[in-house]
Amino acid sequence: MILFIKLVLAHLIGDFLLQPNRWVIHKEVNKVTSKYLYVHVLVHFVVTMFLLWDFQYWKLVLAIVISHYFIDLAKLYTNPFFKLRSIPFFMDQALHILVLYICAYSGNLIGQTIFLLEKIDWALLTAIVFVSYPAAIIMGKLLEGMSDRIELDHKSLPGAGKYIGIIERLFVLAFIILGRWEVIGLLITAKSVFRFNDLKDSNSRKLTEYILIGTLLSFGIAIVTGIIYIKF
Known part of the structure; x- marks a missing residue:
């Protein structure tokens, strides 16, 4: 659970606290050629590694940031197809959290999911x-x-x-x-x-x-x- 919480915290810091609005605008205009898209992914890698403070997680973090890159890229190219910009935003965030969940509980994903379902009121x-x-x-x-x-x-x-x-x-x-x-x-x-x-x-x-x-x-x-x- 602590691992998942740290991954979510790193995501919140990287996606909201350390991503200026001008980066977002630049990414929306330039998409895959935007330099800030790659800076943003790098920020996520650094923040996540810093919070985990254990180099043995580098493969896990690398998988997270690669998926983050492709999810963000998909959102940039699908944004024009949605009338409400909030729809791709929340879809993007949901996919990010899903990836973090899968990575955090990769060793016992099915068991953890069943455990959570059993806890639902x-x-x-x-x-x-x-x-x-x-x-x-x-x-x-x-x-x-x-x-x-x-x-x-x-x-x-x-x-x-x-x-x-x-x-x-x-x-x-x-x-x-x-x-x-x-x-x-x-x-x-x-x-x-x-x-x-x-x-x-x-x-x-x-x-x-x-x-x-x-x-x-x-x-x-x-x-x-x-x-x-x-x-x-």
């Missing part, structure tokens, strides 16, 4: 999934009749309300599992403060009631989910 995973998109869809169906009567605010970011709801339900679920019920009250207060100016400016009782119902319903779903998880 499937009830918790189900609760987390439920309070995200399924709960958002359920709320949309329950509030469908009311939302038709509310004037849309075209200044809002697309889907912002849905994502805010998902994040707040995840926070509520986490606080319930940790037994910190008082923090939920602070979360409701904070949301009310942020919403106060919007409601005051709109001067719409319907909008106020709609947001209040939606907020209570969102928190209620997360609370019930948390209680069910704890009890069963």
Whole structure:
């Protein structure tokens, strides 16, 4: 486990802390001919070897940086095919972490994977999934009749309300599992403060009631989910 953690730390340092934005731009423009692509790979090799502090790992580190080079190169050439730049970014990071995992547990990869799968709390995973998109869809169906009567605010970011709801339900679920019920009250207060100016400016009782119902319903779903998880 320590080996994997050190490899991940080295990756975070090399990919984020020691990679200036001008390197990223230069790589995107010049791709395989970019000098910073090779400097970036070299930085990863040096940082990883420094953190491991054991020369016997040089073959392992070499395999990691070579794979890092080809993964980065693939991302540079596939970037134009994606409308959202975040998609190739997260795919790139996922592949890097997968390589680190395989290298760290190469001696017992199948056994370690089975061990991790056996440690998964499937009830918790189900609760987390439920309070995200399924709960958002359920709320949309329950509030469908009311939302038709509310004037849309075209200044809002697309889907912002849905994502805010998902994040707040995840926070509520986490606080319930940790037994910190008082923090939920602070979360409701904070949301009310942020919403106060919007409601005051709109001067719409319907909008106020709609947001209040939606907020209570969102928190209620997360609370019930948390209680069910704890009890069963």
